[in-house]
Amino acid sequence: MQQTTAPHQEKHKEQITTTCCIVGGGPGGALLAFMLARRGVAVTLLESHLDFDREFRGDVIYPSTLAIMDELGLIERVLQLPHTKRSAIIYEMGDVSMVMADLSLLKTKYPYIAMINQAQLLELITGEARQYANFRLLMGARVEELIYENDKVCGVRYRGQHGFGEVRAALVVGADGRFSRVRKELGIQPKKVSSSLDVLWFRLSRKPEDTSEGLIRFGNQRVIALLDRDDHWQIGYVIPKGKYQEVRAASLERFRQSIVETCPLFADRVGEIQEWKQVSVLSVDADCLPRWYAPGVLLIGDAAHVMSPVGGVGINCAIQDAVMAANILTAKLKNGGVELRDLAEIQRQRQLSIKFLLRYQYFLQKRLLDATVNSSEDFRIPPIIRFLFGLPLTRDWLVRMIVFGPRPVHVREPVPS
Numbered sequence: 001m002q003q004t005t006a007p008h009q010e011k012h013k014e015q016i017t018t019t020c021c022i023v024g025g026g027p028g029g030a031l032l033a034f035m036l037a038r039r040g041v042a043v044t045l046l047e048s049h050l051d052f053d054r055e056f057r058g059d060v061i062y063p064s065t066l067a068i069m070d071e072l073g074l075i076e077r078v079l080q081l082p083h084t085k086r087s088a089i090i091y092e093m094g095d096v097s098m099v100m101a102d103l104s105l106l107k108t109k110y111p112y113i114a115m116i117n118q119a120q121l122l123e124l125i126t127g128e129a130r131q132y133a134n135f136r137l138l139m140g141a142r143v144e145e146l147i148y149e150n151d152k153v154c155g156v157r158y159r160g161q162h163g164f165g166e167v168r169a170a171l172v173v174g175a176d177g178r179f180s181r182v183r184k185e186l187g188i189q190p191k192k193v194s195s196s197l198d199v200l201w202f203r204l205s206r207k208p209e210d211t212s213e214g215l216i217r218f219g220n221q222r223v224i225a226l227l228d229r230d231d232h233w234q235i236g237y238v239i240p241k242g243k244y245q246e247v248r249a250a251s252l253e254r255f256r257q258s259i260v261e262t263c264p265l266f267a268d269r270v271g272e273i274q275e276w277k278q279v280s281v282l283s284v285d286a287d288c289l290p291r292w293y294a295p296g297v298l299l300i301g302d303a304a305h306v307m308s309p310v311g312g313v314g315i316n317c318a319i320q321d322a323v324m325a326a327n328i329l330t331a332k333l334k335n336g337g338v339e340l341r342d343l344a345e346i347q348r349q350r351q352l353s354i355k356f357l358l359r360y361q362y363f364l365q366k367r368l369l370d371a372t373v374n375s376s377e378d379f380r381i382p383p384i385i386r387f388l389f390g391l392p393l394t395r396d397w398l399v400r401m402i403v404f405g406p407r408p409v410h411v412r413e414p415v416p417s
Helices: 027-039 063-071 074-082 118-129 182-187 243-249 252-262 313-334 338-375 384-389 392-404
Strands: 003-005 016-018 020-023 043-047 085-086 088-093 096-102 113-116 133-141 142-149 152-160 163-168 170-176 192-193 197-203 214-219 224-230 232-240 280-283 286-288 295-297
Touching: 020 027, 020 197, 027 043, 027 085, 027 118, 027 133, 027 313, 043 118, 063 074, 063 313, 063 392, 074 113, 085 118, 096 232, 118 313, 118 392, 142 163, 142 182, 142 384, 152 170, 170 182, 170 313, 182 295, 192 338, 197 243, 197 338, 214 252, 224 338, 232 338, 243 252, 295 313, 313 338, 338 384, 338 392, 384 392
Parallel strands: 016 163, 020 043, 020 170, 043 133, 088 214, 170 295
Antiparallel strands: 003 016, 085 113, 088 096, 142 152, 152 163, 192 286, 197 232, 197 280, 214 224, 224 232
């Protein structure tokens, strides 16, 4: 059980002792905390923000994640959340469309993508975790540094709503995303995957009669991704890297016009974009650490391997990392014996899938997105894309690899000690 001592009167320092301290309340961190707490491991989850709501957060839930939620007994509650479903991923290029993925052919109980508000999903998962007395969630707790003893991480120092605090733990897990403080503190340098693109994110209203077929629209030197929500569209407008100021200098009216030229559907509502502050810039980056761990600390999700937004795989990778970590570490944490080789085994089990997805993202980015946005010629579907996605055999194999990975991850109940 977790033990909390009274805050120090002079330093205003709260001190918590737990078994596992998880930094970052995103999908990976929240799910790992829930799984460990349910299995009897004392967990403290630190989230730097005061709530889970973000303006633009990935909401793409793949069949693999839905299957994991089923294995955890959460699927009914998850699917009670407002959501939309997609069984096919279709790229539209003017009057031509291409099915890039047909998920209805997958051999799974959930052959579709569910678009679920991530904040609501996180509230559900942490709400389930709160049922266990050995779970503690600290919102508004921003980690400042790692605590070391004998060259091993043994906790974190954080700045909270009421001053500074410490969490001492047998294991610290960094699940704090692409700008991970835990990763920075460890000083492990990633291997970067080059990118020549950025994405402008914004919202437009959604009407009941709107079609939801085309997930990505292509035009001359333009690529626009459409993610449908209950009452609005979340839209990603792909631009050459570092060119936001040029797009902005060309005027907001020109930007709105270019949206309509690629997506005529929005002609009656692009006027909703009244000022540039409604548009956010997302830098498209990807990388992978050569090592996801150090003595006393493990990194998962984007903290270990930053995924680009291509394909919307980030949430699902983080959740699969979390499940693998829970599978391997539960008994070790309960018995007080997590070793470096246990952390290395998590990376070994997950690394093949992550490397495959990073290479797939890079391929699509260079051969399809980059070739469109940075080309001076009229858009044409590259022959290699026609070959891979035009043949059902290769397309369906790619879909299985993207959704489940070379090594599918499943919840493995711990062996009773």
